Amino acid sequence: MSTTEPPTAPPAPAVHTTGLTRMFGSLSALTDLNLTVNRGDLFGFIGSNGAGKTTTLRILSTFLAPTAGTAQIMGHDVVKEADAVRHVIGYMPDFFGVYKDMEVTEYLDFFGACYKIPTKKREQTVSDVLELVGLSEKKGALIGALSRGMQQRLGLARVLIHDPALLLLDEPASGLDPRARIELMAILQELRRMGKTIIISSHILRELETLCNRVAIIEKGRMIYSGPVQGVRDQMSPSRIVWVRVAGDSAPAAELLRALPEITEVKPVDHELKITLAGADTDQSVIAEVLVHGGVRLLELREDEIGLEEVFLRVTRGETQ
Ligand SMILES: Nc1ncnc2c1ncn2[C@@H]1O[C@H](COP(=O)(O)OP(=O)(O)OP(=O)(O)O)[C@@H](O)[C@H]1O
Numbered sequence: 580m581s582t583t584e585p586p587t588a589p590p591a592p593a594v595h596t597t598g599l600t601r602m603f604g605s606l607s608a609l610t611d612l613n614l615t616v617n618r619g620d621l622f623g624f625i626g627s628n629g630a631g632k633t634t635t636l637r638i639l640s641t642f643l644a645p646t647a648g649t650a651q652i653m654g655h656d657v658v659k660e661a662d663a664v665r666h667v668i669g670y671m672p673d674f675f676g677v678y679k680d681m682e683v684t685e686y687l688d689f690f691g692a693c694y695k696i697p698t699k700k701r702e703q704t705v706s707d708v709l710e711l712v713g714l715s716e717k718k719g720a721l722i723g724a725l726s727r728g729m730q731q732r733l734g735l736a737r738v739l740i741h742d743p744a745l746l747l748l749d750e751p752a753s754g755l756d757p758r759a760r761i762e763l764m765a766i767l768q769e770l771r772r773m774g775k776t777i778i779i780s781s782h783i784l785r786e787l788e789t790l791c792n793r794v795a796i797i798e799k800g801r802m803i804y805s806g807p808v809q810g811v812r813d814q815m816s817p818s819r820i821v822w823v824r825v826a827g828d829s830a831p832a833a834e835l836l837r838a839l840p841e842i843t844e845v846k847p848v849d850h851e852l853k854i855t856l857a858g859a860d861t862d863q864s865v866i867a868e869v870l871v872h873g874g875v876r877l878l879e880l881r882e883d884e885i886g887l888e889e890v891f892l893r894v895t896r897g898e899t900q
């Protein structure tokens with residue numbers, strides 16, 4: 580008899596949606612969203628106000644039913660297996676009420692009881708999550724006396740109490756000062772190291788640029804990018820702008836440059852030439868090379884640095900693609 584195990588299927592991704600759609604009356608808040616988040620990802624979900632971030636997160640956390648399409652969390656369908664989904668997720672809404680007259684430990688103990696964590700174990704669990712979010716010193720404090728940043732961290736502690744594998748965090752950094760943001764990001768990185776999968780939404784790409792390994796960008800309910808952070812610029816802004824200043828008349832230089840296949844446009848602007856390079860990988864040294872060979876005296880060559888945030892703004896304003 581063979582002792583070889585039958586091949587097991589790879590574990591389901593943390594999140595997998597197909598054709599996910601949500602209508603509010605005649606408004607399509609979410610249209611045909613196909614999203615995959617792998618286990619272990621720290622995934623940034625980015626979009627402007629009204630893009631559909633909260634709608635998506637509410638569907639994934641079983642609070643809102645999709646109008647069409649499906650969503651699975653760790654292989655469980657959010658509609659048909661809502662209970663199983665609730666056990667593996669921790670959802671932190673964008674706005675959540677806190678009981679201001681309750682003490683920090685009381686509050687967490689209450690949620691621990693909701694998740695049926697035995698009384699004996701609860702004290703340790705509450706202590707552990709407070710340690711994780713850096714609130715150990717505030718155990719006996721009244722929630723109403725905590726700062727906004729501390730309340731956000733308490734909200735995070737609350738969703739960690741049943742040790743969920745997937746965290747869905749809706750704009751957890753909004754309203755926090757820069758230091759509190761950095762502290763929150765450090766906590767999220769620690770949680771990722773502990774093996775959690777995390778989805779964090781924001782309308783600020785730059786905020787998630789260094790934190791996340793993958794991002795999805797949505798606009799008006801539609802996905803416009805999903806993949807590694809590094810791919811955003813290449814996919815959304817394939818052309819680059821280089822400025823050239825030459826001695827004397829720029830017309831001969833423009834003529835030489837127009838003959839290059841890597842260059843899509845050469846435009847005189849003031850005393851400079853504005854050159855559009857095709858492709859994110861084109862080496863700008865071709866410009867200097869052709870000018871020097873053509874006997875043109877090159878005085879200056881510089882490239883416009885387009886930040887990721889600028890790329891995002893252009894895309895969401897509909898200025899590219
Ligand atoms: N309960 C609702 N009833 C009607 N329309 C809604 C409802 N919830 C959301 N919408 C609409 O759906 C669209 C997406 O809203 P959603 O809250 O998902 O956006 P968001 O990306 O979270 O925005 P924000 O950055 O402002 O939080 C918006 O046009 C919004 O007005």
Ligand SMILES: [Mg+2]
Pocket residue numbers: 632633634673749
């Ligand atoms: Mg929202």
